[in-house]
Amino acid sequence: MSTLNKNIGLIGFGVVGQGFYSYLEENKEEKLLPKIVIKNNNKERDEVKAKFITEADEVINDKSVETVVELISDDKEAFDIVTKALKAGKNVVSANKKMIANNLEKLLELENKSKGRFLYEGAVCGSIPIIRTLNDYYSLDTVTQIQGIFNGSTNYILTQIFKDNVSYQESLAKAQKLGFAEADPTSDVSGSDALYKLLILTTHAFGKFISPSKVLKIGIQNITDSDIAFARENNLKIKLIASVKSNNNKLWLSVLPTFITNDSVFYNVDNEFNAVEVVSESIGKQTLIGKGAGSLPTGQVIYSDYKAPENYKYKYDKILSGKRIKYETQEFIWVYSDKITQFEKYIEEVVIINKSEGYAKVSIADLIKIQEELLDEKLSLIALTDEALKQLNKKYEFAYALQYA
Amino acid sequence: MSTLNKNIGLIGFGVVGQGFYSYLEENKEEKLLPKIVIKNNNKERDEVKAKFITEADEVINDKSVETVVELISDDKEAFDIVTKALKAGKNVVSANKKMIANNLEKLLELENKSKGRFLYEGAVCGSIPIIRTLNDYYSLDTVTQIQGIFNGSTNYILTQIFKDNVSYQESLAKAQKLGFAEADPTSDVSGSDALYKLLILTTHAFGKFISPSKVLKIGIQNITDSDIAFARENNLKIKLIASVKSNNNKLWLSVLPTFITNDSVFYNVDNEFNAVEVVSESIGKQTLIGKGAGSLPTGQVIYSDYKAPENYKYKYDKILSGKRIKYETQEFIWVYSDKITQFEKYIEEVVIINKSEGYAKVSIADLIKIQEELLDEKLSLIALTDEALKQLNKKYEFAYALQYA
Numbered sequence A, B: 001m002s003t004l005n006k007n008i009g010l011i012g013f014g015v016v017g018q019g020f021y022s023y024l025e026e027n028k029e030e031k032l033l034p035k036i037v038i039k040n041n042n043k044e045r046d047e048v049k050a051k052f053i054t055e056a057d058e059v060i061n062d063k064s065v066e067t068v069v070e071l072i073s074d075d076k077e078a079f080d081i082v083t084k085a086l087k088a089g090k091n092v093v094s095a096n097k098k099m100i101a102n103n104l105e106k107l108l109e110l111e112n113k114s115k116g117r118f119l120y121e122g123a124v125c126g127s128i129p130i131i132r133t134l135n136d137y138y139s140l141d142t143v144t145q146i147q148g149i150f151n152g153s154t155n156y157i158l159t160q161i162f163k164d165n166v167s168y169q170e171s172l173a174k175a176q177k178l179g180f181a182e183a184d185p186t187s188d189v190s191g192s193d194a195l196y197k198l199l200i201l202t203t204h205a206f207g208k209f210i211s212p213s214k215v216l217k218i219g220i221q222n223i224t225d226s227d228i229a230f231a232r233e234n235n236l237k238i239k240l241i242a243s244v245k246s247n248n249n250k251l252w253l254s255v256l257p258t259f260i261t262n263d264s265v266f267y268n269v270d271n272e273f274n275a276v277e278v279v280s281e282s283i284g285k286q287t288l289i290g291k292g293a294g295s296l297p298t299g300q301v302i303y304s305d306y307k308a309p310e311n312y313k314y315k316y317d318k319i320l321s322g323k324r325i326k327y328e329t330q331e332f333i334w335v336y337s338d339k340i341t342q343f344e345k346y347i348e349e350v351v352i353i354n355k356s357e358g359y360a361k362v363s364i365a366d367l368i369k370i371q372e373e374l375l376d377e378k379l380s381l382i383a384l385t386d387e388a389l390k391q392l393n394k395k396y397e398f399a400y401a402l403q404y405a
């Protein structure tokens, strides 16, 4: 094949686009990139060898382009670009988790009909090669759980809260000032960003496509000073944990602020770092920790997707067995709140620590209901890991015994 | 290509060989494996479809065999097998870290001349895909450090010491009973096994081939009860850490028992788990944690090597730049000992805690000399991480100030 039809069509030249570009430079491949598509023609930009244009179609329909690298911000426009590019038979690389989580089933159909391939390692936990690891190593293994810290902004905010003894609001402001959180942090602090990543991994590990709107998701935006004080008192940290678990052909998912004990690997995953833990039948627990975002860390995996071996594609080998698996919300979680008595009617079991403060066993389905009912109020709920539950039960044995005597 | 010449030649049917075989079964590929080579024809074995034979040459010279999977115990015999197989143009998969660490340069020459490829993910930290991660993601990045817990047996022994409050000897005995340590544990407890893995990663990350005999290596076999007591008093754990660092075209390596503070990711990597931390200029710190050994965890990566995309080979892209890098031993390390005064003449700086107990700054070169001089005596030395040094300095400030007043 001549190099002429090996060109790259880069669409989007923001944080990640520029990171990707710096690897092309490093490897002296800028000549493969005659044009870069951006939105705003009047923005000042670093000088590069490519010509800036504003029409994505111009690179998508360019016969010399073999790989389209889609790195724009909007998810709907991105879906349109990726669809067209796959239809045009291009290899496509993307990092747009929202677009992918919302459209993965359709995207696979498009890929199946295309002579191109669709890779998107950059969409999940930045520099951590979790999709390839699932794809290359877990085909013949049964994954039972994936959980982790999938959002760097919220982890940075939570870390500062515990390190500097500040409130959620102060910590958010600092994270924004330092560029670790966006001006509009909604997608991060609400847990949406973590949820998109969780759903993409759920397809690779369990073969299921689940709509984001169906999943229990509580962000960190309502965490109170008394939640933080309680964590500190008990030598716990709060992390935003996304989790998917499977058992007996059932599947449960959630994104929840969670108390972590100091013997957990997640306890020392701080600042902007992400972590993914995969539990499987054959190899047990495996954990990958690294930077979940940023120009160079994300640019690097985009570059590796672009450079993947010629016949490399994601295999999605769980989709067949996934047909037997049902998404469920009938699973109990222990949650802490300083207003636990507010949800009395949904509570299965409770340990009251003091007045309205305590922790209770509630089903995922009921937590979703509680969220809907309390939509206007600020709901602060922190889940407990099994270890955190054990630790608290030991301490509050007395309260517990009194209630269940 | 007909399936006839896609056969597998499996040599070795022990812990790992049987693990590999179970994935072939799972994927209904046993028919690709008509013969398995073993050593002892009289051993009782689980029934399998393949025929057991004792002549490795019979599969190496078999035209129907495309991939030779070498999983025997001895390193010299393994080198012979791998050499012949590459010369015969076969793809080769191996997990023999001792053989690879001692012969990697020659093996690459053989691979370069062969139409086959040589993959060995199973040789380094079992289930953790660290070689592929370095190969696929770090080509254009500059790695500055790799360190980690590379040996599961020693980590299991050290974990039990701290959990059950037992001595090194008791813990070793328990690990042997449970199958986490070999009957002859020398290669594990002396640090050799960790060193072999470190040297393989050094080639992938820095492009250097270094002989095991040149590297500072202290095992865990001489750890004393008072070392353990000191760790406990200071809320530290001891882990066997293998490390390679590079700066300014210099490279330092060591395998040392090391005090770890409780804010380190390694602190909660316990029992038979391994961890690898890669630090690089573009993506910062990345850590992979998982089972470092065992039949299924190792068998799984052997299977993935066997199944790697057709044109996949390790790239060794650092070998060119590696030519500029020099292996050095002029670097200082802080070490603790309850007999620190024994090495007085080599000490650059010291903090005496009590009589002969203390911690001192010593060069790698001098630590190697100390080891040689004290060959007959039991030498217990525990390195300090930067964080451990900081923590101890704070506590022993007073002692320190007195000495350097």
Ligand SMILES: NC(=O)c1ccc[n+]([C@@H]2O[C@H](COP(=O)([O-])OP(=O)(O)OC[C@H]3O[C@@H](n4cnc5c(N)ncnc54)[C@H](OP(=O)(O)O)[C@@H]3O)[C@@H](O)[C@H]2O)c1
Pocket: A011, A012, A013, A014, A015, A016, A017, A037, A038, A039, A040, A041, A043, A054, A056, A071, A072, A073, A074, A077, A095, A096, A097, A098, A122, A123, A126, A292, A293, A294, A295, A298
């Ligand atoms: N930032 C991270 O660390 C990170 C990590 C993982 C994944 N991601 C994902 O990667 C993607 C890109 O993120 P980013 O942070 O690089 O975004 P960004 O900094 O906001 O940059 C977006 C780029 O896309 C261009 N653009 C927007 N709409 C366009 C359109 N319709 N046609 C052509 N170009 C368009 C913008 O053009 P102008 O330059 O003219 O404004 C800009 O260059 C997103 O999906 C994000 O979720 C980001």
Ligand SMILES: NC(=O)c1ccc[n+]([C@@H]2O[C@H](COP(=O)([O-])OP(=O)(O)OC[C@H]3O[C@@H](n4cnc5c(N)ncnc54)[C@H](OP(=O)(O)O)[C@@H]3O)[C@@H](O)[C@H]2O)c1
Pocket: B011, B012, B013, B014, B015, B016, B017, B037, B038, B039, B040, B041, B043, B054, B056, B071, B072, B073, B074, B077, B095, B096, B097, B098, B122, B123, B126, B292, B293, B294, B295, B298
């Ligand atoms: N065990 C682990 O978890 C692990 C993890 C990573 C890497 N590794 C590496 O993987 C390799 C295999 O380890 P293992 O634990 O599976 O060893 P093992 O249980 O001792 O099994 C060795 C096998 O090799 C056979 N064998 C020995 N010499 C042979 C020869 N000259 N020709 C043909 N067959 C021969 C033995 O035959 P018999 O059955 O007749 O005795 C046995 O089946 C070693 O290099 C080891 O370092 C092991």
